[in-house]
Amino acid sequence: MQTFNQTVNRNEDLYLDWLLEACRQPSVSATNHGMAEMKEHVKRLLGKVGATITEIHTGGYPIIYGELDYNKEKTLTFYNHYDVQPADPLSEWESDPFEPALRDGKLFARGVADNKGNLVARICAVHAYQQAHGELPVNIKFIFEGEEEVGSPHLEYFAENHRDKLETDALIWEGGLRDAVNKRLHVGLGVKGIFYAELVCKGANTDLHSSEAAIIENPAWRLTWALSTLKDPSERILIEGFYDDVRELSKEDQEFIRTIDYDEAGTLQLYQLNQFNQGLTGEELKTALIASPTCTICGLESGYTGEGAKTVLPAVATVKLDFRLVPDQKPERIHELLRAHLDRHGFSDIEIRPANHLTPFNTKSDHPFVDTVLKSVAETYEEKPIIYRNLAGSSPMYNLLKGTDIPAVQVGVANTQSRFHAPNENIFVVDYFQGIKLTGSVIKNFSIKNTEDLKEGVYCEEVEN
């Protein structure tokens, strides 16, 4: 990788310029601010590496698809997005969100961490590889969507209708970060899924005086009783069949969970808590974070919630429930099971209004591509990586990759203090260049046939907490 890395070093000014230009162009999908201009900008960037570009219309902001066919045996795909979150509240930014600013080794701009830093870094890596070696040892595909920040509503449509463009041997997913303090890179192999729904329980057609409670049913009580049938104080979810599809942790999954160095004391202090839920600690705590599906009350509302006392019998009670799902649970199935559970427990009148759903997705921990990435990480970073079999959060990986056996790994240039979606979003400039080098390393290592010899010493050492 010496020639490649030297090329990256030599091109630092150029590659930083490419990132600055990309960040200068607003591209807020939620408000359609600069989206058309950003689309053209992305096409110009892909032009710098000579990619064949197709603009794929899905009904929303188009997907920019790029291809570099070297007639190689393997193909590597980069999935990224060119849209960003709105910049509000503007008053909290220390510099203009769309005028990138360098301070203390960091680059501040809306979208620099999520996801322009990665999008441009992938292109830079291909560019440096071309300069260093003339061509790449693998074919390359770019899938750059413009709707990730509004829930990727057309990603599934793309996957179903453009299967040829999704033909690939492996995929690097859009995001990724590094611990801002100990500098360990997070490598993500997947995400939890989600089923989010509002449950609505109705009583009389209007709020009544609470003296009527002696004879008229209270929907707030009914909802309380219904909820208490869903989960018990030991945190066990009581919906029949809920855990049926949960995949058992493999040996590798368990090894990867051990790489996580969760700062228990720091977290408890930060949130002013005495202990974690159920007194969890150590391996159990980390396993719960990664491998436990959840059922969370995100919001509860009924009756009078203002100051002081109002003697009211509510007409309606609602709860917002968020189920985080792990492989191989399916949100549609959880919806069915929840409906059946409520019906079985005498709550067939409680309406379920589904909101979001995302299916969990992960690449199996023992997949050879995981070794390829880990080998590349070891070549690029001094610090041992933290490997997430799946993140505790969710993203639409399944929407793109369902029905395929494409491995997808998440690495990137942001860090744990990057202020995603918030004012003063930033990355370390050095992480951007490291990210380019990591991508180059992945390209190289992915072209090597047998990866068995890469496995040792990459992640299996015990990590101190």
Place this chain on the structure above:
Amino acid sequence: MQTFNQTVNRNEDLYLDWLLEACRQPSVSATNHGMAEMKEHVKRLLGKVGATITEIHTGGYPIIYGELDYNKEKTLTFYNHYDVQPADPLSEWESDPFEPALRDGKLFARGVADNKGNLVARICAVHAYQQAHGELPVNIKFIFEGEEEVGSPHLEYFAENHRDKLETDALIWEGGLRDAVNKRLHVGLGVKGIFYAELVCKGANTDLHSSEAAIIENPAWRLTWALSTLKDPSERILIEGFYDDVRELSKEDQEFIRTIDYDEAGTLQLYQLNQFNQGLTGEELKTALIASPTCTICGLESGYTGEGAKTVLPAVATVKLDFRLVPDQKPERIHELLRAHLDRHGFSDIEIRPANHLTPFNTKSDHPFVDTVLKSVAETYEEKPIIYRNLAGSSPMYNLLKGTDIPAVQVGVANTQSRFHAPNENIFVVDYFQGIKLTGSVIKNFSIKNTEDLKEGVYCEEVEN
């Protein structure tokens, strides 16, 4: 009563004028609007019957105390209040709330139903009795407070520090009404009590991303579980000892419940319900309304309650609980039992923030004064009365009468469509004059020693629903 009633008829214009004048004078205790002027007005009214007047200072708006000592064996007291609710929203009034208006046989004004109509009617009755018979057959006391609409914060202080002024053989409580449609008078012998508290359950010191729910406790779940230990779906309150002090219904209590003609079909239609709680109907329904203590969720709040989905793990969850209490439950005891219950069930961290409390109070159904009033009702109204052993609602009767054996009965000049506390508050003018006559009848009948002969035929007939 012929002479008395003729006197009332002759003085109709005068007595209506007295009411109009009282209604013209604003007296909003919440905003101190016209309170000083109303106090003087009340004293002038009491002057019309020659009462000895004392202004009793309690720390708030004074109690106007009046006395007419005829050196008789028995004393009858009228408790009323001279303050009214604020008139907001003014735009919804069809006429000025403080410029009484006659329309369709009704008098519209803020306070006319609650409670100036009654206050003036009591004075008018004494006045007419004086004109008809020279003197009254019983001594009379007036206790007119100015803080009822702000929760009677000094009534207990008055009772404890002016016991001589509270020495009486019976009391007519401030309010009361008549069914607007079938014209049956409601006779109230008491009120339920109340213990209202907010329960607060806290988790982390800030709302968190819901992916943290795998390891960090959710106060909304804890509150749900705590609530589900308080009451089960059969509506049985599970707090240990909660029912211990509930007084059994006497034979008379049960007879009085039978006088209630609850419009089940009409209520269900009005509120668009299929059935009452637990399928209650008939005697059981009426008994529940009168004699069941309740535990009501008046308000629930936690986390995100806006539109759509927000994946948040709430920092805090609160519920507003309203316990309606029946004789002889005590709110202080219920507070203790609730605390002990939560502690025993592992919820000692849930804070109880008490708001309102009122002790239930009622006059026993077999008290002779009840017969006196019912005999007087039978003399004054054609329609059989509805007798409430206690109302489903609450008021501070106990604060005035605790530690005494003074019987108190609630009758008055308002009706079920009087729009209490609301715009266009009103009474039927005819009910005002009937109320004066009823009061005169009570004065007369109360002076008769043996009331045993009055009992038959007053209330014991079966009422059709």
